Amino acid sequence: MSALAPYAGQLAEGLAALGLEVAEATRARLLAYGELLLKWNRVYNLTAIRRPQEVVTHHLLDSLAVAPWLDKVQRLADIGSGGGLPGIPLAILRPELAVSSVETVNKKASFQQQAKIELGLGNFQPINARVENLQPELPFDGVISRAFSSLGDFVQLAGHLVAEGGALYAMKGLRPDEELGALPAGWTLQAMHALAVPGLDAERHLLVLVRM
Incomplete structure (x- = not known):
């Protein structure tokens, strides 16, 4: 039995709690990704999360909690x-x-x-580069990050990737009120969404930043 198989039900229930209708085949691919993460993590130290159950809560469900607010995004860049x-x-x-x-x-x-x-992710492209040096052929209507140290750094390093009318999506824990007060000129907070991640007893927020 795979390490994540016992938590397939928890994933299904968590996705439903997030309001996401996800086919069984898609849930299986999510679990397969979690298995790969656990396998490679033994050698490459990809993440501090090593317990299979926490891969479901802290990684899969935490990542997908933002999906309802990205429904209009067609081209997404994930930074860091x-x-x-x-x-x-x-x-x-x-x-x-x-x-x-x-x-x-x-x-x-x-x-x-x-x-x-x-x-078999034909819609996914990894890029081994520093974000500030990236010059894509087309800008992105959404640029997201789960791990940037500050909102100011995120804007300064990744803001050039955002298309006209697009947005930066910053995944944060606690409300970063101090960071919001130090946003670089020309950018503003459009929305802040409090996220309830099933099985995760911690604050989560999604901040949407746009050009003024």
Whole structure:
């Protein structure tokens, strides 16, 4: 039995609690990604999460909690994605969403490439590069990050990737009120959503930042 098989029900219940209708085949791919993450993590230290149950709550459900607010995004860049979070779960959930995952650490980008191959993710593209040096052919209508140190850094390093009318999506824990007060000129908070992640007893927020 795979390490995550006992938690398939928890994943299904969590997705339903998030208001996401997810086919069984899609849930199986999400669990397969979690298995890959656990397997590679033994050697490559992709994430501090090592318990199978926490892969479901802290990674899969936490990543997909933002999905309802990305329903109009067609081209998404995931910045500093590490083991592919939230980009890979979002790419699995929405096959029509084009996800580019930008990761500076080679071993983490290599894992993402392997996950792309093994999971057959034609809509997912890992990019081993520094975000500030990235010059895509087309800008993105959504740029997301789960791990940037501050909102100011996120705006300054990734703001150039956002298309006209697009937005930066910052996944945060506690409300970052102090960081909001230090946003670079030309950017403003459009919305802040409190996220309730099933099985995760911690505050989560999604901040949507747009050009003024």
